Amino acid sequence: MQQLFKQCYQEVSHTLWQQAQQVRLLICDVDGVFSDGRIYLGNDGEELKAFHTRDGYGIKALRKAGVEVAIITGRHSEIVKHRMQSLTVPHIYQGQERKQPAFAEILQKERLTPEQVAYIGDDLSDWEVMQHVGLSIAVRDAHPYLRLHSHYVTTCPGGFGAVREAADLLLMSRNAFHQFQGSST
Numbered sequence: 804m805q806q807l808f809k810q811c812y813q814e815v816s817h818t819l820w821q822q823a824q825q826v827r828l829l830i831c832d833v834d835g836v837f838s839d840g841r842i843y844l845g846n847d848g849e850e851l852k853a854f855h856t857r858d859g860y861g862i863k864a865l866r867k868a869g870v871e872v873a874i875i876t877g878r879h880s881e882i883v884k885h886r887m888q889s890l891t892v893p894h895i896y897q898g899q900e901r902k903q904p905a906f907a908e909i910l911q912k913e914r915l916t917p918e919q920v921a922y923i924g925d926d927l928s929d930w931e932v933m934q935h936v937g938l939s940i941a942v943r944d945a946h947p948y949l950r951l952h953s954h955y956v957t958t959c960p961g962g963f964g965a966v967r968e969a970a971d972l973l974l975m976s977r978n979a980f981h982q983f984q985g986s987s988t
């Protein structure tokens with residue numbers, strides 16, 4: 804499976820592959836990770852975001868494989884709430900100026916250690932948690948500091964399949980890539 808991942812995305816070290824195998828929870832930022840980071844505002848204050856269906860498929864596949872999923876985001880948006888509920892993401896933390904308290908709460912609820920967690924982010928507000936997890940992932944177009952200090956940098960930019968790439972890394976590392984045959988949403 805490591806060879807397949809290389810063919811699909813990029814080569815990863817044996818150490819990174821082992822880190823991915825230990826992950827039991829993927830925590831995602833939203834803006835710049837699930838979306839391209841842009842926020843569209845209508846004249847009446849309506850907010851719009853675009854989400855990639857491949858990312859949704861990856862989230863569903865992870866949950867089916869026994870990897871839990873959470874989001875921690877600094878903004879609050881009904882769109883995010885609806886999208887994550889449609890993907891059956893159980894841990895939805897919005898409006899988190901500091902992400903560490905939500906991270907600690909999720910660890911306690913899931914009875915996990917930081918080493919069992921992967922976090923995918925795009926900006927410095929994510930680093931507070933990323934520096935403590937077993938597998939830190941930066942999207943391709945993340946802030947340069949995150950790209951320099953993360954364990955893995957995706958080949959896909961945020962909003963264009965970066966979450967799916969992270970999901971594929973976790974799925975392939977545990978030989979669970981072909982187990983899910985659901986629909987993307």
